[in-house]
Amino acid sequence: MAEPAATVNDETAVQAQTPKKELGPVFKAAAGPTKWLDDRLGIAGLGRPFLRKVFPDHWSFLLGEIALYSFIVLILSGIFLTIWFKPSMAEIEYEGSYELLRGLHMSEAYASTLDISFDIRGGLLLRQMHHWAAAVFVAAMLTHSLRIFFTGAFRKPREINWLIGVAMLTLGIINGFTGYSLPDDLLSGTGLRFVDGLIRAIPVIGTWAEFFVFAGEFPGELIIPRLYMVHILLVPALLLGLIAVHLALVVYHKHTQYPGAGRVQGNVVGYPVFPVYAAKAGGFFLIVFGVLTLMGAVMQINPVWVFGPYNPAEVTAGSQPDWYMGFVEGGIRIMPNWEWHIGSTTWSWNVAIPGLGLMGLFFGLMAIYPFVEAWVTGDKSEHHLLDRPRNNPTRTAFGVAAMTGYAMLWIGGGNDLVATQFDVSLNAVTYFLRVAVFVAPVIAFLVTKRICIGLQHADRDRMLHGAESGVIDRAPSGKYSERHRPISAAQAFTLTQHEDIPALLPATDTDGYSEKEIRREQLRRKATRFFFIDTLRRPTRAEIEEAEHHHLHPMIIGDGEHHAIEAEEEHHLAK
Amino acid sequence: MFGPHLNQDMRGIRVRLLSSRRRHPAAKALLLVFGLFMMGALYSVVAPPVQVSADDTVTQQVEEGRALFAVGCASCHGLNGEGQTSGTIQGPPLAGVGAAAVDFQVSTGRMPMARPGEQAAAKPNRYSDEEIAALAAYVATLGPGPAIPEPAEYTPANISAEDLARGGELFRTNCSACHNFEGAGGALPNGKYAPPLVGLDDKRLYLAMLTGPQQMPVFSDEVLTPEDKRAIIGYLNALHEQPAAGGLALGGLGPVSEGLWAWIVGLGGLVFFAMWIAAKGAKAK
Numbered sequence A: 001m002a003e004p005a006a007t008v009n010d011e012t013a014v015q016a017q018t019p020k021k022e023l024g025p026v027f028k029a030a031a032g033p034t035k036w037l038d039d040r041l042g043i044a045g046l047g048r049p050f051l052r053k054v055f056p057d058h059w060s061f062l063l064g065e066i067a068l069y070s071f072i073v074l075i076l077s078g079i080f081l082t083i084w085f086k087p088s089m090a091e092i093e094y095e096g097s098y099e100l101l102r103g104l105h106m107s108e109a110y111a112s113t114l115d116i117s118f119d120i121r122g123g124l125l126l127r128q129m130h131h132w133a134a135a136v137f138v139a140a141m142l143t144h145s146l147r148i149f150f151t152g153a154f155r156k157p158r159e160i161n162w163l164i165g166v167a168m169l170t171l172g173i174i175n176g177f178t179g180y181s182l183p184d185d186l187l188s189g190t191g192l193r194f195v196d197g198l199i200r201a202i203p204v205i206g207t208w209a210e211f212f213v214f215a216g217e218f219p220g221e222l223i224i225p226r227l228y229m230v231h232i233l234l235v236p237a238l239l240l241g242l243i244a245v246h247l248a249l250v251v252y253h254k255h256t257q258y259p260g261a262g263r264v265q266g267n268v269v270g271y272p273v274f275p276v277y278a279a280k281a282g283g284f285f286l287i288v289f290g291v292l293t294l295m296g297a298v299m300q301i302n303p304v305w306v307f308g309p310y311n312p313a314e315v316t317a318g319s320q321p322d323w324y325m326g327f328v329e330g331g332i333r334i335m336p337n338w339e340w341h342i343g344s345t346t347w348s349w350n351v352a353i354p355g356l357g358l359m360g361l362f363f364g365l366m367a368i369y370p371f372v373e374a375w376v377t378g379d380k381s382e383h384h385l386l387d388r389p390r391n392n393p394t395r396t397a398f399g400v401a402a403m404t405g406y407a408m409l410w411i412g413g414g415n416d417l418v419a420t421q422f423d424v425s426l427n428a429v430t431y432f433l434r435v436a437v438f439v440a441p442v443i444a445f446l447v448t449k450r451i452c453i454g455l456q457h458a459d460r461d462r463m464l465h466g467a468e469s470g471v472i473d474r475a476p477s478g479k480y481s482e483r484h485r486p487i488s489a490a491q492a493f494t495l496t497q498h499e500d501i502p503a504l505l506p507a508t509d510t511d512g513y514s515e516k517e518i519r520r521e522q523l524r525r526k527a528t529r530f531f532f533i534d535t536l537r538r539p540t541r542a543e544i545e546e547a548e549h550h551h552l553h554p555m556i557i558g559d560g561e562h563h564a565i566e567a568e569e570e571h572h573l574a575k
Numbered sequence B: 001m002f003g004p005h006l007n008q009d010m011r012g013i014r015v016r017l018l019s020s021r022r023r024h025p026a027a028k029a030l031l032l033v034f035g036l037f038m039m040g041a042l043y044s045v046v047a048p049p050v051q052v053s054a055d056d057t058v059t060q061q062v063e064e065g066r067a068l069f070a071v072g073c074a075s076c077h078g079l080n081g082e083g084q085t086s087g088t089i090q091g092p093p094l095a096g097v098g099a100a101a102v103d104f105q106v107s108t109g110r111m112p113m114a115r116p117g118e119q120a121a122a123k124p125n126r127y128s129d130e131e132i133a134a135l136a137a138y139v140a141t142l143g144p145g146p147a148i149p150e151p152a153e154y155t156p157a158n159i160s161a162e163d164l165a166r167g168g169e170l171f172r173t174n175c176s177a178c179h180n181f182e183g184a185g186g187a188l189p190n191g192k193y194a195p196p197l198v199g200l201d202d203k204r205l206y207l208a209m210l211t212g213p214q215q216m217p218v219f220s221d222e223v224l225t226p227e228d229k230r231a232i233i234g235y236l237n238a239l240h241e242q243p244a245a246g247g248l249a250l251g252g253l254g255p256v257s258e259g260l261w262a263w264i265v266g267l268g269g270l271v272f273f274a275m276w277i278a279a280k281g282a283k284a285k
């Protein structure tokens, strides 16, 4: 170390002497602009809490990311499509390179879709990527919402984010439908005709609404330009906004986590966003992009050239919407033909009930469920630890019942294919589904609930008697028994962290309450009995101690503290 | 769809014409003579040339056919093809279905029907070409009907690109409602179905249009000219010969199979990667 010159002040001298920390070339390159930006915008200060945000490590937390990344792929591939797609219903003669349609009259929209597919480099790849991404996007959103539902992550304080999720799912489906209608091929036109029917079936205002949407009689001249606006501007903008709020709320609320050692209501255990999680997420984005590209490259989707241009005089067997509209299609296909004719009016319940009713039911039930459950439990506290689905058997059973009903409708949407592929009668499939759509969910409910309670029993046994070891002892008397070994502290945490929600008997002490209040409370108590009466109580401390005494050895080994904690973050619990 | 409607309309007109004349006293006799004359004229025009020249080989063929019919078909269609419309074993009358219908039904293995069911399914055919010709010749004697077409009628040779595209339009207008946009087949009410049209030869396609088996309408030459029929055949051949432009066709069943693959390969594959990523990485030991 050189002696500082006498004239120089100490501080500067030391600084000058300190060897500079060597940054890698990438960081060096990034440091300049980043610093420039930070000096002006102060982003570093904003970013810091985000970078330290902790992300739990479970695959089911990545379902939302699949949706997010496929949305990004949708935007990128969609921008490419807008360069070539012509949203016009003007009739032209096709002169492109697909021979089997050359010389036919068709809309510019359809012709430009053919051009994208056959005459523009990379066009078919991007079209197929866009379509696969759409299918995966909605599938990922739906699966993501199932994860939220079955683990109870929608509970306070996350109800609003759940509602935003329901809105995004609705918008995703709408955008998929509008996109499916753009190419103006025989299937998309048939799909539009279907929606035209749905609109007309709205009681009272149906006809008026149809003329409003289509600017006259179906199909008119304007529907495709209008759908185009909805498809590339309106809904994507809304989605983008909702996604931003959704993610901001995830950061604000912090993540939920599965129960386990060291995981309590007040913390989040996982990896910090930077650097571990960022690397994982970045990698996962590339994987999603890669899988969707590969699908677009090798798997054909929506071959519009085979369907031919839309012509209201033509129909085809095998007309189906994309999968996410399948449940509505199914509802309509299995609905009996109920119609009223009053005077000169027609009331099409055959379309209105399954079409409009089902969509309302599906999204409506999803939206209100968190509030219904909160009302039943009367629980006003915050929840950051997830439920294992078995520990809330009734909720889990509701979820599985809904999935079952949805699946029946799905099958209904493909009833013709079920008939031809499995060699059964179309009528038999339809009659079966008319019953199954009501009965199967009930069966699913009962079976799921039993399975959950069975699993709870297994958990309780594990807690009180240890894990089955597979070692069989034979007593001198000839009796066989299986040896149990103690479970780890981590497991014990997992098995006991849920809350017991009591099933309430009818209230008896009702002095000072109004008639209405009493009725409501009794109803709520009835609901708690429906929900929780046969749910298994978790073992109490006394029971565990009693069991330990009985088995003459500790049931739990290890201290369980700070086990597997990679990073931890405080929750600020509202009191 | 147009086939039966058109026929019914024409029949309606004829019935109306006849009933208005019937009032005249001489009408009955005149009508009979006229009818017989028309029958004869029509027969000589429509009946296949082989049968018009009533030489020995033809009568021999018809006799052979009658014998084969008595063995294989009469149990359901009656000894003289008059049909059997009551009882457990039923078959429609065959007068007027024509040689073409027999050729189609027997060469595709639909007849003799194996077991009573919703629909006689195609199956391997047990008859030789000569036997089929004999059966056809015999049934053709029961009443005038469409004859077996010559190869020039059904082969779409040297078809122009314009005709192919027109064939596509005709196919989508007349056939896809039952047979699907790609000819992949489709379900019809009450356990009936329209079979797939992939890999069928030109003659079979032509005969089906000409004779309209079961639920399928008859596309007579007034509805779809032989040229139209060839355009449809040419379109189907070209459609099924071209490779799937977008990659693997995934069964070609449209959005339902696409949805299935989106879930299995798309979401399933990505969930698999998600599990891998979550399990991997900087785990604290």
Ligand code: HEM
Pocket: A071, A074, A075, A077, A078, A079, A081, A082, A085, A113, A116, A127, A130, A131, A134, A137, A171, A172, A175, A176, A177, A178, A179, A180, A181, A182, A183, A231, A232, A236, A239, A301, A302
């Ligand atoms: C929520 C996001 C979106 C979904 C679910 C979605 C879905 C779809 C679907 C299913 C199609 C039919 C594609 C086909 O031909 O097979 C389509 C077409 C199209 N999309 Fe999107 N899309 C989304 C976002 C976007 C965005 C953000 C843009 C533009 C910036 C866009 C531009 C287009 C265009 C131009 C077409 C018609 C081109 C064609 O069909 O070849 N999309 N979209």
